[in-house]
Amino acid sequence: MEATITLDVDGVRRELTVDTRTTLLDALRDRLGEYSPKKGCDHGQCGACTVLVGGRRILSCLVLAVACDGDEVTTAAGLAGGEGGPHRLARAFVEHDAFQCGYCTPGQVCSGVGVLAELEAGVPSHATAHPEGPVEASDAEIRERMSGNLCRCGAYPAIVAAVREVAR
Amino acid sequence: MKPFRYTRARDTASAVASVSEDPGARFLAGGTNLVDHLKLGVAEPDHLVDVRGALDAGVSELADGRVRVGAGVANSDLAAHPLVRARYPVLSAALSSGASGQLRNAATTGGNLLQRTRCPYFQNTTTPCNKREPGSGCGALHGHGRDNAVLGISEHCVATHPSDMAVALAALGAQVQVLTERGERGVPVSGLYRLPGDRPQYDTVLEQGDLITAVDLPALPWVRRSAYRKVRERASYAFALVSVAAALQVEEGRVAGVRLALGGVAPMPWRAHHAEEALVGRQATEEVFREAARAEFEQARPGSDNAFKVPLAVNTVGAVLRSLVEEEGA
Ligand SMILES: Cc1cc2nc3c(=O)[nH]c(=O)nc-3n(C[C@H](O)[C@H](O)[C@H](O)COP(=O)(O)OP(=O)(O)OC[C@H]3O[C@@H](n4cnc5c(N)ncnc54)[C@H](O)[C@@H]3O)c2cc1C
């Protein structure tokens, strides 16, 4: 069964007809040619497919494209090619050598941009000492908040350093 | 994946009507469990009714002091809500310990309650599983048993319920609001779930088309002193081996009030009534806490791979309650 939907991808309005079974990840990659969101596990366990929908980070492999009809989607490519040049976090990833093979990197960057907004808004995490207490960009906080993005090359220390630099 | 029709519900009443009349229809909320099940072939609906936009996504205080959480509130928003952080720290902590930041942004209150077991045999359609395919047998009973439950099990199913949030809600004694074709009804969180018995395919008492619309948190000022501790294979982004949600009120060194619920050990969030009863009026010491926890596990039936859960849960109960005593002293 098919449905026609509209997605705003990195600032560009795109209309497409999809099988209702299509995930947002498959719609972006296979239908719209947006290859920065990566397919890792395809079951929500690795974070490689992370994108921002309405400014919030989510996993594009566990949401149906039809459920995103009308939404604003930001991918890592959108974060890299904005008007003012690459997002500060994308630059920090390069400066800190926060990747090796690079496969998880677009998801890491999207997730990190989500983390920055969550820290800014004072959203608590499992690493926050007391749910009512203040939220700071400590290494423990960043590690906990980024735990949904796996990196098989083990670039974690540099990823934490990159997020920390932009958060402060 | 089987083809399905997708519709967006205009409102909750029409959502209930369309799913009630169609046995092949299912509600879709955040999709983080259901979309996975579609891919795995664990669920094969022919119609998905998206309720995300129709459900209340707000948290509000009721006139009698209770707090109402809409079923559409994202797990991340509930964890961060000022009312929840201030009055129900155990709930905020349980939510923050679950899944990942991305998943919590998509997952909803209703979907979290109704997520299904992570039993590996349930999720693998090539293995027997009475919960997925009634009568096919239980792969976990004599298979990989590390994750299995020790309380409330039957020979037909030994799976645990995976939700962290539900453990905190069981400790709080929260009430689930359900919209049915016959009108609205309230169900306590502990009464929402069923034990497997010989019909493990039914996780809850809800019927086809019953929609969770809200969860009400009771007005209980003393649960401000509450905590959630989750023991798992890695420090983050893993389901619980054992978890403990607790609230404690101490007067003159004795337990005046206690709420205790356990995760990772049973087919449902396990409210530890035996332990609670054993504790009221007793000295608030760690040895007393552990003794009460041991009383709760007298009914436990551990297998060869998961016997560690009993002492682990007893120790965790002791440690969490002790930390709450110390918090009072501070
Ligand atoms: C990798 C991974 C790790 C995870 N780790 C954890 C963890 O550590 N702790 C934890 O607690 N959870 C964990 N989760 C599970 C996650 O919390 C659930 O998937 C999520 O809460 C489900 O909510 P949803 O809104 O996405 O539900 P959906 O997937 O949309 O729905 C789930 C079920 O509920 C039904 N449903 C949804 N809303 C309603 C409603 N209002 N009324 C009636 N029926 C409804 C649907 O029909 C479906 O059967 C993890 C998930 C993944 C993928």
Ligand code: SF4
């Ligand atoms: S424990 Fe339950 S869910 Fe797991 S295989 Fe057995 S019947 Fe299925």
